[in-house]
Amino acid sequence: MYSTPACMEGDNNFPYFFEASSNFPPSLNHPPSILEQQSMQTPQFISSSDHHHHHHHQINDLDGVLLSAVAEGQNPINIHEEGDQMNIVSRNNGKSAAKKKKKKKKYVPPRVAFQTRSDEDILDDGYKWRKYGQKSVKNNVHPRSYYRCTHHTCNVKKQIQRLSKDTGIVVTTYEGIHNHPCEKLMETLSPLLKQLQFLSRF
DNA sequence: CGAGTTTGACCAGCGC
DNA sequence: GCGCTGGTCAAACTCG
Numbered sequence: 001m002y003s004t005p006a007c008m009e010g011d012n013n014f015p016y017f018f019e020a021s022s023n024f025p026p027s028l029n030h031p032p033s034i035l036e037q038q039s040m041q042t043p044q045f046i047s048s049s050d051h052h053h054h055h056h057h058q059i060n061d062l063d064g065v066l067l068s069a070v071a072e073g074q075n076p077i078n079i080h081e082e083g084d085q086m087n088i089v090s091r092n093n094g095k096s097a098a099k100k101k102k103k104k105k106k107y108v109p110p111r112v113a114f115q116t117r118s119d120e121d122i123l124d125d126g127y128k129w130r131k132y133g134q135k136s137v138k139n140n141v142h143p144r145s146y147y148r149c150t151h152h153t154c155n156v157k158k159q160i161q162r163l164s165k166d167t168g169i170v171v172t173t174y175e176g177i178h179n180h181p182c183e184k185l186m187e188t189l190s191p192l193l194k195q196l197q198f199l200s201r202f
Numbered sequence: 203c204g205a206g207t208t209t210g211a212c213c214a215g216c217g218c
Numbered sequence: 219g220c221g222c223t224g225g226t227c228a229a230a231c232t233c234g
Contacts, residue, residue, distance in 0.1 A: 130205085130206060130207085131206075131207055131208085132207090132225095132226065132227075132228095133208095133209090133225065133226055133227080134207090134208075134209075135223090135224060135225070135226095137223080137224070138222090138223070138224090144224085144225095146225070146226075150205090150206090157225095159225095
């Protein structure tokens with residue numbers, strides 16, 4: 001089994017980091033660039049040993065902007081963050097030789113987590129979500145909320161939770177990749193596309 | 203009525 | 219096995 005490294009103890013330490021700008025995660029107020037969307041869908045992996053040399057740093061203190069982000073990688077990891085952080089336990093993509101082939105690990109889609117300082121728990125990322133559960137977690141006064149993407153064929157999930165230490169910070173964890181376009185994005189884009197279609201007749 | 207939320211029950215994984 | 223914990227289900231409920 002994998003234990004929590006000493007560097008992960010204490011609050012606000014994320015096991016893995018990837019490049020993120022101040023307008024990540026995507027919201028309607030801060031739409032993501034294509035590059036950011038790509039990094040969100042296929043998060044860059046940084047080995048846990050690299051993490052020792054990374055320090056959690058606040059990117060911005062303003063309301064509703066990203067503070068930090070974490071992407072879950074290919075290696076099995078085990079995080080226990082005393083209720084402030086989502087637990088990711090033994091996520092193994094089958095590459096580990098140490099694992100017995102007997103036990104089939106069920107597929108766990110990639111996860112991306114980020115912290116934002118916001119008064120709003122649910123930040124508008126353009127997708128429609130249906131809440132399907134709420135749990136109180138250990139060592140955190142704030143409950144954790146579970147959402148699923150409402151699109152029929154899409155089973156992307158996300159969890160939302162506030163830090164117990166810093167109530168102003170919301171941790172959002174996405175699990176999976178949307179298999180459909182963002183409706184609100186299309187909504188705003190369609191007039192433009194129509195105009196382009198019209199112009200392309202000439 | 204339809205869509206989304208609330209909330210306790212249920213279940214699976216893990217450690218002892 | 220047993221208890222704890224976190225994730226999900228689903229019936230009841232709310233709201234437009």
